Structure formats: structure tokens, C-alpha cells
Amino acid sequence: MLTGWGRTSPTSAMTLAVSDEADVVAAVAAQAERPTRGILARGLGRSYGDSAQDGGGVVLDMTGLSGVTRTQSRVRAQAGASLDALLRRFVPEGYFVPVTPGTRFVTVGGAIAADIHGKNHHVEGSFGTHVRSLALVTGTADAITAGPGERSEEFWATVGGMGLTGVITEAEFDLLPIETSRMRVDTERFDDLETLMAAMAEGDHRYRYSVAWVDSLSATGRGVLTRGDHAALADLSSRVGDPLAYDPRPRLAAPAWMPTGLLNRASVRAFNEAWFRKAPRRRTGEIQSIPAFFHPLDGVRHWNRVYGRAGFLQYQFVVPDHAGELVGQALQRLRAAGAPSFLTVLKRFGDGNAAPLSFPRAGWTLAADVPAGIAGLGDVLDGLDAAVVAAGGRHYLAKDSRMSAATLASGYPRLAEWQAVRARLDPRGVFRSDQARRLGLAVG
Amino acid sequence: MINAVGEPQSVLVLGGGSDIAGAVLRALPAPRLERVVLAGRRSPALEARAAELRGRGISDVEIVDFDARDTTAHGPLVDGVFNRGDIDVVILAFGILGDQASLEADPAAAVDLVTVNYVGAVSSGLHVARRLRAQGHGRLVVLSSVAGDRARRANFVYGSSKAGLDAFAQGLGDAVAGSGASVLVVRPGFVRTSMTEGLAEAPFATDADAVAAVVVTALGKGRETVYAPGVLRPVMGAIKVLPRAVFRRLPG
Numbered sequence: 001m002l003t004g005w006g007r008t009s010p011t012s013a014m015t016l017a018v019s020d021e022a023d024v025v026a027a028v029a030a031q032a033e034r035p036t037r038g039i040l041a042r043g044l045g046r047s048y049g050d051s052a053q054d055g056g057g058v059v060l061d062m063t064g065l066s067g068v069t070r071t072q073s074r075v076r077a078q079a080g081a082s083l084d085a086l087l088r089r090f091v092p093e094g095y096f097v098p099v100t101p102g103t104r105f106v107t108v109g110g111a112i113a114a115d116i117h118g119k120n121h122h123v124e125g126s127f128g129t130h131v132r133s134l135a136l137v138t139g140t141a142d143a144i145t146a147g148p149g150e151r152s153e154e155f156w157a158t159v160g161g162m163g164l165t166g167v168i169t170e171a172e173f174d175l176l177p178i179e180t181s182r183m184r185v186d187t188e189r190f191d192d193l194e195t196l197m198a199a200m201a202e203g204d205h206r207y208r209y210s211v212a213w214v215d216s217l218s219a220t221g222r223g224v225l226t227r228g229d230h231a232a233l234a235d236l237s238s239r240v241g242d243p244l245a246y247d248p249r250p251r252l253a254a255p256a257w258m259p260t261g262l263l264n265r266a267s268v269r270a271f272n273e274a275w276f277r278k279a280p281r282r283r284t285g286e287i288q289s290i291p292a293f294f295h296p297l298d299g300v301r302h303w304n305r306v307y308g309r310a311g312f313l314q315y316q317f318v319v320p321d322h323a324g325e326l327v328g329q330a331l332q333r334l335r336a337a338g339a340p341s342f343l344t345v346l347k348r349f350g351d352g353n354a355a356p357l358s359f360p361r362a363g364w365t366l367a368a369d370v371p372a373g374i375a376g377l378g379d380v381l382d383g384l385d386a387a388v389v390a391a392g393g394r395h396y397l398a399k400d401s402r403m404s405a406a407t408l409a410s411g412y413p414r415l416a417e418w419q420a421v422r423a424r425l426d427p428r429g430v431f432r433s434d435q436a437r438r439l440g441l442a443v444g
Numbered sequence: 445m446i447n448a449v450g451e452p453q454s455v456l457v458l459g460g461g462s463d464i465a466g467a468v469l470r471a472l473p474a475p476r477l478e479r480v481v482l483a484g485r486r487s488p489a490l491e492a493r494a495a496e497l498r499g500r501g502i503s504d505v506e507i508v509d510f511d512a513r514d515t516t517a518h519g520p521l522v523d524g525v526f527n528r529g530d531i532d533v534v535i536l537a538f539g540i541l542g543d544q545a546s547l548e549a550d551p552a553a554a555v556d557l558v559t560v561n562y563v564g565a566v567s568s569g570l571h572v573a574r575r576l577r578a579q580g581h582g583r584l585v586v587l588s589s590v591a592g593d594r595a596r597r598a599n600f601v602y603g604s605s606k607a608g609l610d611a612f613a614q615g616l617g618d619a620v621a622g623s624g625a626s627v628l629v630v631r632p633g634f635v636r637t638s639m640t641e642g643l644a645e646a647p648f649a650t651d652a653d654a655v656a657a658v659v660v661t662a663l664g665k666g667r668e669t670v671y672a673p674g675v676l677r678p679v680m681g682a683i684k685v686l687p688r689a690v691f692r693r694l695p696g
Contacts, residue, residue: 001622001624006448008447008448009445009446009447009448009581010581010624011445011580011581011624012580012581012622012623012624012625013580037578037579037580049448050445050448054580055445055530055579055580055581055624056577056578056579056580056581056624057580309666311448313448313449372448372449372450373664377449378447378449378450378451378473378475379475381449382475401447401448402447402448402449402451404475404476434445434581437445437530438445438447438453
């Protein structure tokens, strides 16, 4: 049985481990010859909902395609290579990935298919923006290459295309040269959402990385803003040994079985209080490790289990700057619904890219983890959906596990354009996912 | 697909005219519900139910002819429904109660009751399970009865048919475990519906809406067996272990 990271809506499929492009071509060819329930690539299963599952179909476990080569800053990685593997290998050599989300346990293929973003979106855009070319096995089992300058329609339909235009087998992109493996971080605490957002709007452009954590249970929307950049050699004291040392080993693991109800308003309130108090009112130039700055939750393996059997979802939307008040409204409505969230993250996006289904666009994005079993949650989120799309916003497919087809269509006005390119790449509708079925994404 | 907050998109009701199934259709979280197939014998009541569902904004409501006795038709019928698109929830709700005295006097009528309640359920249930397995997800809700927990003198023909249905449904649930499909066995007590109209109420009598609420909660929690009302679980547990001599003397 497969689920996303939120552990909701399990479905069963035949999982097929592939280890090279020929395996992928053979598997897709078998489906193209006699389409049944479709086929889909799956990486490390970090999308929250049903994006990487295909009930009754064939799911390709891509993690065996993990080869990586580097020439200067240009890297050529097979789709199943994880950002974790790239960081372990290249940080000590003085290079960083162009974009990393809040977890390093995502594959290159998944990073492109979801067009992931990170703390640097306001400056450097999403992952797809950095991809120079990719190799794709289409629905007719043809292996093609595409990039921003060659087969660009196919390329941009695949960036953010959730695996529905084909199976990405390989990609080339540029790494960021770094002098050290440390981060130089400024932290500021704000007692209310308004001043927090004002500080972000005013000063984010001075930092490569920026993100805010918001106390979802506080009525004022207090939060902690952390911004920074890679530390230069000059920023490190002489006591630091190897400036490029990198050790991301997890420190803890959540047990396989967690009682439901462990996460409740009281425990989340206590966590949020401690998290807020722990942050200094203002501190500049603090040196942090890469895992501490980018991937704090990766330090606890299987942290998604703390939500128990009912699982959880992450509600993430983006709204344009002029609708920034929706951030506060969303927090207020989630609080009123009794949805305790200890991971509530606010960020400013820069401009989006050319991909029709890419999520980021200029404005504010809020992401809140919510236990899925809360009574009435569906209606509360439907209400928020309506407000978000009415304001010209949209929702992130890699997080979605419940939105309606109408919400998707309103949020992504270029959906039909994407569907036309997909129909060309996959004329028989071989690539399917539960999410595609649920949202009518892959029609035909 | 049933989404992360438990909202289904499509429902098939076998025995589309059932009062309890109608109540379940009203109680299910419906914001994503876009397709309902009512399989049953065409009647004004069934047409009215379809119209009511359409009135609630469900775009695709369909009535298909279904007779539990006509088992050779079950495969094509189930395939036809699933070929048009995945079904998230199937409610197996058909059944007849019969009058015990008449059934004892007319074995052919007893055979017909057992054919509908048990044979028809085995046939249609297996066809549904085959398709749920193939799609890798979906829930089959089987309306059993406490009457199947221990057959009583007063309605043992019906009770035995439900005992068979219940055992079948439990086994089917075990058979599909791990396939993405699952089976929820519902054991209501006495439910005030058109089927029981005019009968003396048994203790812990309930109504269709209360049963539906229990079903929807159990679906949300992924339960496999549920009594309605819940108090019947310990009550039936006790009744099942009563000595025959005592059980036989119980009223009703």
C-alpha cells in the first residue's frame, strides 16, 4: 500500500524497481501496448498527498536510478538520485544544490516533477528554473531530451507536471559554488504577523534565503524570521576545522506506532511557546550547519508518524502581494477550526517560471500542517480554497490531498495548455496518478 | 478517490431503494461527491431518490436495473459501472425480511429470501471485490444484521441468511486485506424503516439516520465491523454465549 508523506488515502499498486532507462522504456511500452490502470514514477514519497501513487496501476520505484556525475558546477544526475546524496557528495567538494525544500529526502525527478521551491525562491526561483536539460520517457515509450531551449513546451510541461508527461530519467542542472558548509544566519522575533510580514517585504531581498515560522495558535500571529546565506571562509573562526565538513546524520527516530491525539492543542501550544521563546529577539551572523538551517525535521526520521493513524495534510497556498491579508485570515480560520499546527511556514515568493503547472508565483505562500482527522476540516479548507483562488492564488499539487477539480482549474488558468502538451507526449493516457484521477488532471 | 479528509467522489448502492442506504447517502461528506449509481428495481421511490440526489448538486446520478436473484447479470452490471470510472464506496444494502410464519409454510418463499439476502450478496459482493482490488482502492459497506449473530426462533430464516452474509463479508474483508480495498460489516439492530413497518420494536431500536451516522464514522476511522447502535456489541456478545435453553425462552 502506498501513501504520501501525510499517510492518508492509501492505495495499492504493483511496484516495479527500475535501475536504468531501458527498464523504464520497457515498463512504459508494456502499458502503452495495453493500457490498464496506468504507470507512474515515484521517488522518495515526500509529496504529502496522492501525487506519487496509482491505485491498481504500476508504480516505478526510481530510487535505483541514482547515478551522478559533475563537471565543474554542472551536474548530471539520474532521476532517482536524492538531494541528500548530492549534498553528501558535493558539499565537501564546495558545491550546493540550486534549490532545496525543507527536506533533503527528495529525488531529482521529484524535484522537477513538483517544481519544488526553497528558502531562496524570492531570489533564485524554483528547481525547474535551474534545469538545463532532462531526459524523458514519453507515453509512447520514446526517450527524448528537452530543455528550455530545445522542445521547450515539453520541457515546461514536465517541470511541475507531476510525472504525468512521462518518466524523467535524468537531468542536468547547475550547482552553487560555496566556500564553506556553514550558514550565516540572522534571526528576528516578531510579536505579530503584521510587523513580521512588513519586515519580510522590506528586507528579504538582502538575503539569499529567507523563511518565517508562525505560531499558528497565537492570536497575533507572532513568528520567528530566519534569513541568511552561505558563510564565506572569512565568516568562520579559525577554530573550525574543515570548512566544508558535512554531517547530516539523523539524531532521532519517531517510533513506528504513535498514539493518535499526541498532537493536540495543548502539546502544540507548549511546543510553539518553547520554539518562540528559544529564538532570540534579534541575533545576527550566527553560524549554523546546513542541516540545522535547511532540514531541521530530517533530524527526526519518520516524523510524519507523530500524527498517528489518521495522518495529516499540509495546506499550502500562494496569493499575490495585494492579497497578503489572506495569510492572517487563513491562520485565524485554521485556529478557529481547532487545527493545531506546529509547522506553519510563511515565505515570500519571487516571480514564477514558464511552467504551466508550476506552483510558485510572486506573493505570499503559507504552509500549515494539519491533522487530517479534525471534524469539519474539509469544509473549512474548502472555504479557504475559495478565498485563495478568488484572490488570484493557488495551491501546491505536491501538498494537495483534498482540493476540488474546480479549485485546481481556477488556480491554474494554463491547465488546458498543459493538458494539450500532455496529450501530445502521452496520447494514450498511460501516465496516471491517484491525484490526477481525483482532480481530473489527466483527462482521456 | 476518497480524499485525505474522507470525502468520496463516487458511490454505488446495490439495493438503491434501501432506506438505510438512502440515509448513508445523506450522511456521507458530500463536497466532492459527483457520481452516484443506484442499482435496484425501478420504482417511483427510486426515481425520487435519484431526483433528490441531483437536487443536491450531484451531477452524475444513474439508476441501473439490478435484481439480486439474477446472478448471471451481476458481472456485466458491476463491470459496466466500474468501466465508466472508479467507485470509492459500494453499499451492499439489498435484502428482504419476510414473515417467519409464512416462510415456514412456504419453503419456496424461504429459498427466495435466502437467494436474495445471501446468494445475491455473495455473487454481487465477489464481483464488486474483484473490481475494487483491480482499482487498488475502495470500500465495500455490507449491511448485515444482529439477527445474524444468533438466529432466533422468531426470524431464523432471515437470521440465517444474515449469518451467512455476515460470515461471507468478514471473509471477503480478510481476502482483500492489503489490496487497497476493504470491507465494513455493519450490524444494525431493529431499524425503523419501510422494511420493518408495522412490526413490534425490539430493544435498542434505532432509525436509518442513526445507523448512517455510525456507518460514516466507521468509514472515516477505517473500522471493519460496527454495530448500530454501538451498545449492541456487548449486548450481542452476551446473547451469543447464552445457553440454548435460556436463549429459547427469551421473549420475541
